[in-house]
Amino acid sequence: MTATANQNPEQIARDRIDQMLMDAGWLVQDKSKVNLSAGLGIAVREYQTDIGPADYVLFVNRKPVGVIEAKREESGEKLTVVEDQSTQYANASLKYNLNKEPLPFVYESTGVITRFTDYRDPKPRSRPVFHFHQPQTLLDWFDKSETLRARLRKMPTLPETGLRPAQIKAINNLENSFKENRPKALIQMATGAGKTFTACTFAYRLLKHVDAKRILFLVDTKNLGEQAEQEFLKYQPVDDNRKFTELYNVQRLSSSYIATDSQVCISTIQRLYSILKGQELDEEVEKENPNEKGWNWQKKEPLPVEYTSKNPIEQFDFIIIDEAHRSIYNLWKQVLDYFDAFLIGLTATPDKRTFGFFNQNVVSEYTYEDSVSDGVNVPYDVFTIETEISKKGSKIEAKTEQFIEKRDKQSRKQRWERLDEDFEYTPNKLDKDVVNPNQIRTIIQAFKKALPTIFPDRFDEKGEFEVPKTLIFAKTDSHADDIINMVREEFGEGNDFCKKLTYKIEEDPKSVLNRFRNSWAPRIAVTVDMIATGTDVKPLEVLLFMRDVKSINYFEQMKGRGTRTINFDDLQKVTRTAKHTKTHFVIVDAVGATKSKKTDSRPLERKPGTPLKDLLGAVAMGAQDEDLFTSLANRLIRLDKQLTEREKTELLKLTNGKALNTISKELLEAYDPDTASQIEEDTQKGYAGSSPDEIGKALNKAMEQKRNEATKVFTGELNEYIENVRKVHDQVIDTINQDKVISAEWDSFTTDKAKDVVKEFSAYIEAHKDEITALSIFYDQAYNRRALSYHMIKELMEKLKREKPLLAPHYVWEAYNQLENIKENSPKNELVALVSLIRKVSGIDNELTPYHKTVDKNFQDWVFKQNAGKHNKFTPDQMEWLRMMKDHIANSFHVEVDDLDYTPFDAKGGRGKMWALFGEETDNVIIELNQNLTA
Structure with a gap:
């Protein structure tokens, strides 16, 4: 707001306050012209009290409800210092008013900074507010017997049914934070630990028990918004047989319209920013994470949001900020500062700024390591693939009559050009400016070759290997296409085997994602960024990194795709050769992503090197900085000179006939001094x-x-076209240099992890050897092992899963394999694997040997002794029965006479046939097999 030099600073503040009140729906009146019937909300200036005139007294529905103490901005007075003064006016007797009750709603304001206190709150505390509340809001609050903060103190005890311990802790601590009237709270919860379910739970409790008016669930991508909506749709409270959406209205915003009866609104922060700016938003802008894509243009003076009566500051009581580590800075912080609401952050990977923003009020810390220890998530191992070209790049030497292949990035049309000088490229140019098909093929070949080593138990009855569900992270859309072609070729599979998962595919990406999650095919999905975060694909067991990332938060989110647990039956539905539940996942690192230097956050500074995509994204989000407009105009002017006639014609279709030079001119004129002077003259x-x-x-x-006129042309479709067409049109295709694998092996750090797993398993077995029947038998004399039963081992397995879910037998077996190079693969049956491990830990076996192999060897020794002794030689029929009993012991650890009535013995004649073959020796044979085969 403009002011002349001789204006009174106090009057300037009053003028601003008057305007703010009017914007919020108040009628501002002088004390000499009071008409309390003129509207719902009346603000009377200089209203007389018994201690002097109050700057403003607020009347709603003719009743006095509050006061405003006005202070000049230039005075430098801190508003908290004048709280006593404003409180005195609130407690004073008003002229002509018989009601002697103190006025509850008290503001202190300079017209720039405003603070508010509701003195009916428990331990009333002032808080900064962006603007004044609307009259209807104060009336609604005034008519309630208790304030929101008072109601928060009376929340009932949380029912714990269906909640994990970490979720219970998070909700209880959050509600305690509310009771203490702390404005911000952060829930740190590992990916896969149920953050959104936790949010649905406390949102339900806030609506039911606290009578919250409206809750905002804020995300930063459309994908996350859709997932949050699905969580609310399927959420059913434990104290009601109706779904959440049958009890409360949930609206996912797809326009600027917010329904008056919505109780939960789900929105991207980009859309909400646009709503507060009074601008429409292209849905394309919501598809990608703005923090990673550079839309947080760091301007000299961020264009602030402005008050809008359609979306008052009191529109939401609570704001839940999903992925808060990336949604609270730059442009986005203004959205959060605008609303007078409690802020609840959800994140798996907070950084220092996140903790700072939420005032260090971390109500729950549940790390990935915690979730793994609890069995909520699974751990991971790292297998690295290193090739010469991936590590060092390469060089195409110019030779006489040397031609190289080039490919158009957009159309993928190929042509040949003469190479006049050597063309050298570094690893970071791969799959962007240059493509070496053999380098991609070499990695895929190494990956395919390593899979049986990584998952040695995934062979079917025919000896064919089944590829685990795998997600490959590619650098670009073009890179993804190259990878898909190589995968299909090298694995000898068709189109369904490997699919691309991005927003740009012709197939419905949700349909492909659902098939990837729930069906056998595709086995491998390739993505650039669509499911880097927030997408639940539980059967995933392999993440293949063929792109690196520099943000530690983004990297952790990408890793989070593999952490989800899944029960055995569900895993086997999509991965038929799975022999046990998912115990871990494997990162296959082909680019050094697990070792490259990572930063806490990606700073976005204004500099000449800012990518064009970042500039386009910034204007699409409404940023209007002069440097931004100038930088973008200059880039477009250069681009216009590079475009072909065909490309210019295509571009005109997307701009309603505006050429790039016209668009550039409008951007420059938006800050041109002559243009500004003309607009000022016309306005005057x-x-x-x-x-x-x-x-x-x-x-x-x-x-x-x-x-706005200069930037409204920049839609998502146009931005995408400019981004694609402006890039180096051609990629050099290096078909000359052949790549080769330097190493393909388990990452060295997993050796330490393997030692820890083996040590923990041994300690657990040793600690329980006297209290668990099965273990006490192993540690007792060999003679007693004949009493070991299937039920005893089953009981031990269930106890192990409950208390130490990470110590799954197959996972422990792999740990031993990394340390001792075990000759045999883990037994298919996890109970058999467990017995094998216990025999190793208890000292019965010197080497880790599959139990069925031990039984086989002991059986051979026993038969040899029997044939050489009193039995002379067993008949073929007798040997068939003995082998059946041997196999039964190998899988069930014990055989009894009653077992002969069941499969497979019953099909061969059962106990009657046994007696016919062995006669009176039957019982002795069974006793000897149990005793000798389990030795």
Whole structure:
């Protein structure tokens, strides 16, 4: 707002406050012209009290409800210092008013900074607010017997049914934070630990028990918004047989319209920012994470959001910020500062800024390591693939008559060009400016070759290997296409085996994702960024990194795709050769992603090297910085000179006939001094006789309109076209240099992890050897092992799963394999694997040997002794029966006479046939087999 030098600072503040009140729906009146019937909310200036005139007294529905203490901005007075003064007016007796009750709603304001206190709150505490509340809001609050903060103190005990311990802790601590009137709270919860379910639970409790008016669930991608909506749709409270959406209205915002009866709103932060700016938003902008894509243009003076009566500051009581580590900075912080609401952050990977923003009020810390220890998530191992070209790059030497292949990035059309000089490329140019098909093929070949080593138990009855569900992270869309072609070729499979998962595919990406999650095919999915975060694909067991990332938060989110647990039956539905439940996942690192230097966050600074995509994203989000407009205009001017006629024609279709040079000119004119002078002159004429403040506001509005006109052409479709067409049109295809594998092996750090797993398993077995029947038998004399039964081992397995879910037998077996190079694969049956491990730990076996192999050897020794002794030689029929009993012991650890009545013995004649073959020796044979085969 413009002011002349001789204006009174206090009057400037009053003028601003007047305007704010009017914007919020108040009628501002002088004390000499009071008409309390003129509207719902009346703000009376200089209203007389028994201690002097109050700057403003607020009346709603003719009743006095609050006061405003006005202070000049330039005085430097801190508003908290004048709280006693404003409280005195609130407690004073008002002239002509018989009601002697203190006024509950008290503001202190300079017109720039405003603080508010509701003195009916328990331990009333002032808080900063962006603007004044609307009259209807104060009336609603005034008519309630208790305030929101008072109601928060009376929340009932949380029912713990269906909640994990970490979720219970998070909700209880969050509700305690509310009771203490702490404005911000952060829930740190590992990916896969149920953050959204936790949010649904406490949102339900806030709506039911606290009578919250509206809750906002804020995300930063459309994908996350859709997932949150699905969570609310399927959420059913434990104390009601109806679904959440049958009890409360849930609206996912797809326009600027927010329904008055919505109790939960789900929105991207980009859309909400646009709503507060009064601008429409292209849905394309919501598809990608703005923090990673550079839309947080760091401007000299961030264009602030402005108050809008359609979306008052009290529109939401609570704001849940999903993935809070990336949604609370730069442009986005203004959205959060705008609303007078409690802020609850959800994140798996907070950084220092996140903790700072939430005032270090971390109500729950549940790390990935915690979730793994509890069996909520699974751990991971790292297998590295290193090739020469991936590590060092390469060089195409110029030779006489040397031609190289080039490919158009967009159309993928190929052509040949003469190479006049050596073409050298570094690893970071791969799959962007240059493509070496053999380098991609070499990695895929090494990956295919390593899979049986990584998952040695995934062979079917025919000896064919089944590829685990695998997600490959590619650098670009073009890179993804190259990978898909190589995967299909090298694995000898068709189109369904490997699919691309991005928003740009012709197939419905949700349909492909659902098939990847729930069906056998595709086995491998390749993505650039669509499911880097927030997408639940539980059967995933392999993440193949063929792109690196520099943000530690983003990397952790990408890793999180593999952490989900899944029960055995569900895993086997999509992976038929799975022999046990998912115990871990494997990162196959082909680019050094697990070892490259990572930063806490990706700073986005204004500099000449800012990618064009970041500039386009910034204007699409409404940023209007002069440097931004100038930088983008200059880039477009250069691009216009590079475009072919066909490309210019295509571009005109997307701009309603505007050429790039016209668009560039409009961007430059938006901050051109001559243009600004002309707009100012026109505004002065149009507002002749108006106050300087009114003229200033009109001028600002006209300038903003000019800038909006310059940027409204930048839709998601146009931005994508410019981004693709402006890149180096051609990629060099290096078909000359052949790549080769330097190493393909388990990462060295997993050796330490393997030692820890083996040590923990041994300690657990040793600690329980006296209290668990099965273990006491192993540690007792060999003679007693004949009493070991299937039920005893089953009981031990169930106890192990409950208390130490990470110590799954197959996982422990792999740990031993890394340390001792075990000759045999883990037995298919996890109970058999467990017995094998216990025999190793208890000292019965010197080497880890599959139990069925031990039984086989002991059986051979026993038969040899029997044939050489009193039995002379067993008949073929007798040997068939003995082998059946041997196999039964190998899988069930014990055989009894009653077992002969069941499969497979019953099909061969059961106990009657046994007696016919062995006669009176039957019982002795069974006793000897149990005793000798389990030795």
